[in-house]
Amino acid sequence: MPIYQAGSLNTSALTAPDLYVQVVAPKTTYINGVATDGLGLVGIASWGPVNSPFLIGSASDQALYIGSQQNRKYDLATAVAISLQLGATNLNCVRVTDGTDVAASIPLKDVASTPVTGATLTAIYSGTTGNTIQAMIAAGTAVGTYKLTIYLPGQTAEVFDNITGTGATFWANLVSAVNNGQTSVRSASNLAVATIGTSTALPSTVLTYTMTGGTDGATTITDTTLIGTDGNSTTRTGMYALRGTNSQVINLVGLTTTTLWPAVNTFAKSEGSYAISQFTAGTTYASAATLLNTAGVDSWNFKAMVGDWVYWLDSVNGLTRMVEPATFEAANIAARSPSISTLNKAISTIVSTQRNLANQPYSLSEIGGINSARLDVITNPCPGGNYFGCRSGRNTSSVASQNDDTYTRMTNYLSLTLAASFGGVVGQNQTSELRRETKSTIESFLQALEDQGMIGDPNSGASFSVTLDSTNNPDSQVALGYMQADVAVKYLNVVRYFLINLEGGGSVSITVSNSAS
Incomplete structure (x- = not known):
């Protein structure tokens, strides 16, 4: 008993007697409006x-x-x-x-009498915030290893622990940890990228490094730059x-x-x-x-x-x-x-x-x-x-x-929602069933908007109409591959001018009804 998704079985080419099951999706579907915020x-x-x-x-x-x-x-x-x-x-x-923005950076030094750069840390983004990023190398948790900490004030510190190796091997492992992360321990740095230096000595574990040189690139910004x-x-x-x-x-x-x-x-x-x-x-x-x-x-x-x-x-x-x-x-x-x-x-x-x-x-x-x-x-x-x-x-x-x-907000909202929801119609055969399903889906969406008080007619008229049938899809148009839905929606109108007609005076006659209505 083979099982197929509807449309994937060529029923006109069956030769083996058997029971064939086609899974059909629900005829009525529902759509959500696109985010408007x-x-x-x-x-x-x-x-x-x-x-x-x-x-x-x-x-x-x-x-x-x-x-x-x-x-x-x-x-x-x-x-x-x-x-x-x-x-x-x-x-x-x-x-x-x-275009003049620069990313801050700092070289990490070794313990040589004339310190040599083992690796350089460069802020992942340009800007003066990078000038506040600090780094430090200390002894790692495991014996004979090192730990690199990178810290941006106000954020959780990034710790690359148990970096192994000596000399140039250590620096290469440090660069790999920063750029690629440490397998199953932590991901790559979100604050800096590392490049290898020339040191073959051990790292200094007493220095605290602070990046410098970062600029925002904002000196000559104009309105045209924003465009x-x-x-x-x-x-x-x-x-x-x-x-x-x-x-x-x-x-x-x-x-x-x-x-x-x-x-x-x-x-x-x-x-x-x-x-x-x-x-x-x-x-x-x-x-x-x-x-x-x-x-x-x-x-x-x-x-x-x-x-x-x-x-x-x-x-x-x-x-x-x-x-x-x-x-x-x-x-x-x-x-x-x-x-x-x-x-x-x-x-x-x-x-x-x-x-x-x-x-x-x-x-x-x-x-x-x-x-x-x-x-x-x-x-x-x-x-x-x-x-x-x-x-x-x-x-x-x-x-x-x-x-x-x-008007702007609702028109864009409806247009974007409809555009995002019916791409799947393209490529299907235009049948009365496809028209019905599509029309029903649009109407369900608009009915939900009416229920939420987003569209409507305060004078009790219809809030929307959807036409998708032979009246707006003649054979001459269908034959060319067109399927047309005509959607009309009545927006709620904003009260801009509230008029109160006040009649006052000792001669005014007031009639009060006792009826509940």
Whole structure:
């Protein structure tokens, strides 16, 4: 009794009488939506890989990959710290440099009267954090062996114990342990790489080595560096290194050059992302409106923040710093469901803004002007109270039905989810059963969104419809290999203007119903 997976048995070629069992997959399948909390950050750092995206989800990850925040423009660690504070914990980070970055290093010496280098340790990444890495060689646990310890402050020390050998053999074994790890004991170093020297003597066990010479390569960084260049997975730099990381929100830390915004917008469109940027500090909303129009960015994939920058308490450096508003808004968006607008939502950790610090709150007409100019701003108060929050919740699109944050987020979310879920349909025969299964799967997904309150019609209408039958798949189209599904989804609309009609006075007649309804 042979058993086959459905589709692997050629039933028209059977010759031997027998019982054949075909295992058929369930007809109805279910899909999950893609993650919507991916936040892509591009900036400078004192540690970590260059032009290669890496994931940070906690403060310990930050310390391990990029080091502590510094009071400087384009600082990636600052953006990470703020993002983590605001609840964004799926951070795809790209470190950029100006090409002058250097990895710290230190030679390990022997006991000769004129010490000779037995091996050189070089930090695995460039940057000034490498200048804090220390190393020491001591007696090993086993008799006649040595132990190498490599330590980065704040991290668990790496210990390579029981390194055997004398003279040049010992140094070769040390290099192998650092670069390849010790079988079944520990892996290769995550802090340094080792290269062999020329010593044939025993190592010194009294010296503590500290690496030197590491530089960040951040002296001549510009906004253009953040953009980078496109290419393949090994040649992309800057923003383009975020390709394929599912970063649904993008923040190029500190970018203010509006002439670069079209390139950012084009990239965001191609990735199904929402790019957030801002004008230079102090740029008024009137000037910002003119600059936005000149830049030619009219897109629901791009959001522009007025140049009213934010003050933030940097507890690591012990000062209150002025930070670009896009860093706060990008994290604010990424931390929320795609169906939730950031309009009128409190943003914690903000000390003040430039306008608030100058005691110049926005008037209602100014807020109206910001909205009309396709801009957004962080300020205090908000309609809901005396807290800092966004007063627009808009992208830069001039199309009224597409200019809300939630339109961008939900459209990208649905598009990316559908694109990631039905690749298996390609290559199958188009049958009524395939159409039914595909339609059912899409409807099940959309029904789940309705049940979660992410889509819907407050007037009790239908939330979605899926058409996948002969009406939109005529024979002429099917014969060419096409199968088409038409999906319509009704998003929830954000309340922007709440009108209360108040009738008051001694002559007002009030009728109260006793009915339960």
